[in-house]
Amino acid sequence: MKRSTPTWEWLVIGVISAFFIVPMLAMSRFALQRVPMSLLGRSTLFKRWNIKGIINTISDDKFRPAFLMSARLGLLTVVVVLALLLPTVLWLHLRAMKWKMAAEVVSLLAYVVPPIALVVGVSGAYRNTFPWLVSSEYGLVPLYAILCLPFAYRTLDAGVGSLDLHTLVNASRSLGASWTYTFRKILVPNLLSAILTTAFLAFAVVMGEFAIASLLLKRTLPTYMVEAQGREPQGAMAVALLLLVLTTVLFMLIGRIQKRLPNSTSQEIRVSP
Amino acid sequence: MSQLEFAHVTKRYGNLEALSAFSLSVNKGELISILGPSGCGKTTALRVAAGFESCDEGRLIMNGHIISPVPPHKRNMGMVFQSYSLFPHLTVTENIGFGLEVRKMPKKKRDETVANMLDLVRLVDVGHRYPHQLSGGQQQRVALARALAIEPTVLLLDEPLSALDAKVRIEVRDEIRSLQKRTGTTTLFVTHDQEEALSISDRVCVMDKGVIQQVGTPRDVYENPSTNFVATFIGETNTVELNGAEVFVRPEHTRVVFDAEPNSYRGIVRSTAFTGPTQTVIVELSVDGRLVRATSTNMVTDNWVPGQEVGIVFDHVLRHTNSPA
Numbered sequence: 270m271k272r273s274t275p276t277w278e279w280l281v282i283g284v285i286s287a288f289f290i291v292p293m294l295a296m297s298r299f300a301l302q303r304v305p306m307s308l309l310g311r312s313t314l315f316k317r318w319n320i321k322g323i324i325n326t327i328s329d330d331k332f333r334p335a336f337l338m339s340a341r342l343g344l345l346t347v348v349v350v351l352a353l354l355l356p357t358v359l360w361l362h363l364r365a366m367k368w369k370m371a372a373e374v375v376s377l378l379a380y381v382v383p384p385i386a387l388v389v390g391v392s393g394a395y396r397n398t399f400p401w402l403v404s405s406e407y408g409l410v411p412l413y414a415i416l417c418l419p420f421a422y423r424t425l426d427a428g429v430g431s432l433d434l435h436t437l438v439n440a441s442r443s444l445g446a447s448w449t450y451t452f453r454k455i456l457v458p459n460l461l462s463a464i465l466t467t468a469f470l471a472f473a474v475v476m477g478e479f480a481i482a483s484l485l486l487k488r489t490l491p492t493y494m495v496e497a498q499g500r501e502p503q504g505a506m507a508v509a510l511l512l513l514v515l516t517t518v519l520f521m522l523i524g525r526i527q528k529r530l531p532n533s534t535s536q537e538i539r540v541s542p
Numbered sequence: 543m544s545q546l547e548f549a550h551v552t553k554r555y556g557n558l559e560a561l562s563a564f565s566l567s568v569n570k571g572e573l574i575s576i577l578g579p580s581g582c583g584k585t586t587a588l589r590v591a592a593g594f595e596s597c598d599e600g601r602l603i604m605n606g607h608i609i610s611p612v613p614p615h616k617r618n619m620g621m622v623f624q625s626y627s628l629f630p631h632l633t634v635t636e637n638i639g640f641g642l643e644v645r646k647m648p649k650k651k652r653d654e655t656v657a658n659m660l661d662l663v664r665l666v667d668v669g670h671r672y673p674h675q676l677s678g679g680q681q682q683r684v685a686l687a688r689a690l691a692i693e694p695t696v697l698l699l700d701e702p703l704s705a706l707d708a709k710v711r712i713e714v715r716d717e718i719r720s721l722q723k724r725t726g727t728t729t730l731f732v733t734h735d736q737e738e739a740l741s742i743s744d745r746v747c748v749m750d751k752g753v754i755q756q757v758g759t760p761r762d763v764y765e766n767p768s769t770n771f772v773a774t775f776i777g778e779t780n781t782v783e784l785n786g787a788e789v790f791v792r793p794e795h796t797r798v799v800f801d802a803e804p805n806s807y808r809g810i811v812r813s814t815a816f817t818g819p820t821q822t823v824i825v826e827l828s829v830d831g832r833l834v835r836a837t838s839t840n841m842v843t844d845n846w847v848p849g850q851e852v853g854i855v856f857d858h859v860l861r862h863t864n865s866p867a
Binding site for chain 1: 592613619620692
């Protein structure tokens, strides 16, 4: 029998939705409505909506390079995080469970070390020894990888933990598959859901990271947007809104892909006798 | 001819010796069960054979070649695991074809082999399904087909029936034996279930604490146990004192009679149990208060009542407890 949702549950859902939706509506109005602040009211609710702000910001010469740089940094961070963490998590589960606790603690470092400490430490240590790491925009990638560690580690760890890893690996090996073949043909497809989530979260973090980029004087999308806010506050807000919508769409898309994966638990399970 | 041989294999985990100078020779086409309680080292023996564990001492020999240093993927051993081990993202057909794809078998020949295998395990209709769409019994049959598809030198079965319910377990057990006989695959079968081991094996290897207790035919280990452990582990036994010596007697060789017969012992019926094909009477011996179990077929219709004074006759002594091992 289907259970009806009690009133208090609706109330909680309503309050939480309002907490997210009201600021976004206000943000949309500020970004997309060309009405002076003092005139914003009920009577002007539907007047002078346009996307000029977005177009102005996007067509700005500095927007494109900043956006592309953030996107490139995001992709590189995804690659570095996965290349670093996926084998590590698999190794921990297969061979070194006793080190798992230590790995979990290390993965939390990004929460403990504030960005300013990271920046001061890195620039101090590498300015003379490895200056490229401080001067180049791409020097941000290792720092972003550290920033992504806490959730990337946990997402992959949960994904690997949900598999009967030993049995799958042993089955594959006993059938003649080498380690690399097993990794490519068995582990990656079964961890696709966790890999996609990790990649998406890491990308989203990089696209929104401001503190480190600003402290190291790099021009990424967030630093550009903060700068543009002074010149074209509505435009910058509109771009922020656009990014929010894009992120949400991407998130929903990943959810759908995950549901379609053959080993997804949300699939219909038919068992014949 | 010996196809797989464990020669004095010892495996240690820290201070624990999981296998102690384990020596066993498996002949071509033979099915040997390794039987023993939990933690006796039987799975370790199988994992050493598969190459998932190295041996600290001794050697593993296959077809005359030492294979101890050979990695698992180069040993050509098919394995079926206790837990369902099908690859969840592959269909039944792809699962069975996996080992053949690894071996780079041409697609046409691979498809033929997979179809033969599906036919062999009577699962032709489910080739397109994913593992989560199969029942436990079907999954283990697919796992068996997948292991046999690569034509393994030795098939290793690690308690493949323990996750299945009683009825399916018997079905799959009989299927394993029939497939093994048809394909003539040398097989090492690990189980803690003695009925399983006795019913499908050519020979049974009984293990305890990393040491082989006895290797013999099912009838041999049941009727002529060579150690006290084997006597008590395989089947049921009564431990009683007869003529001043402690001996083991099987319940089916223990008979309840109405009154004193020559050579009978006195006792009092404590309980009775009817289990379908057999019935069991538990009797407390008057001489030392030990409880003994007497099992007869349900053809015997004597109606024993708890508290009733009866006689007990021991028809056959299985083993004296102080016999040399």
